[in-house]
Every structure is written in structure tokens, then in C-alpha cells.
Amino acid sequence: MAPELSPEQQRDFEAAAFRRLLAHLSHRSDVQNIDLMNLAGFCRNCLANWYREAANGAGQVMSKDEAREIVYGMPYADWQAKHQTEASPEQKAAFETTHPHDH
Template structure:
């Protein structure tokens, strides 16, 4: 692997994270339950990880503030615009595959 400084590595990771957020904001057809069922994480998980990282660095960030960073809008607004009722099949798959920390 190319010798990359820690600062450059952080910059690349931040760019990849921003691109992931943009992709998820554009793919509103992909529901959180779909992400959870396929990948074991969702937009809310990303918001939680972001908040935990901020708190680890001494920056207080509320759950709602972290979700707004990830969703690009208040969570309630995103839900009203894009969230669909989960199907019985989606709910069953979630219960079967649910990560232990959810």
C-alpha cells in the first residue's frame, strides 16, 4: 500500500463518508429496514456512530442533531417524505437478522 500520512488517510475517509451520506440521501427508495436486513446497519446507526465519535472528542451532540447531519434534514421531515411502512416480510427478516445492539 502507498505510504499515506494519517492526515491524508483521515481526509480520504472523510471524503468517502461524505459520499456515502450523499448516496444515501439520494437513494430515499432504500429504506432503513432494507439496509439493516442486508448490511446490519442503517442511517440511524451512522448517526449514532457520528454522535459517539463527537462525544469521544468532548463535543456534545444530540441524537436529533446527529440524525440531521446524516439525513440532510430533520429526521421527522425525512420520515414524512420518504419512510414507508415496513412489510411483514421486512419485519420478519429484521427480527431474524437483528443485530444484538438494536
């Protein structure tokens, strides 16, 4: 059974877990977004979208590029240039199988 947490503790712990996830994904730049999508059904861009939706829902206007910079730790174009590779035919085929309507 989970311990009883105050709303502030829950928020703080969730924020810490999110920051650790971002650090982990930053460290694992070898893992491509398509791999994340194929295996887990979400990727770094999804995290950025969820972050932006939360910010906008709270009245903080945030663009897609601003949210992506928070998640990627740099402008998205810079991350793509440094780390993104062309998806292999196998990765593309797996994406078509697991997410046929996502693009």
C-alpha cells in the same frame, strides 16, 4: 498493498468517502433503513449514532437529533414524513431473523 498515507491524508480520504456515502444514501431515499439493516447490518441511524459517539468522545456534545440531521441532511422527522414507508410483513420478518435482539 495500500499506499502509505499521512494521518491527515487518511482522515481526509475517510471523510471524503463518508460524505460520498451520505450523498449516495440521500440520493437513494427509496432504500429504507430496515432494508439496510436486513442486508448490511447497519442503517442511517447507525451512522448517526457512530457520528455522535465520535463527536462526544472528542468533547463535542451532540444530541441524537443533531447527528441524525447531519446524516439525513434534514431533521429526522422531515425525512420520515417524506421518505419512510411502513415496513412490510416480509421486511419485519427478515429483521426478526437477522436482528432478533436489536429492538
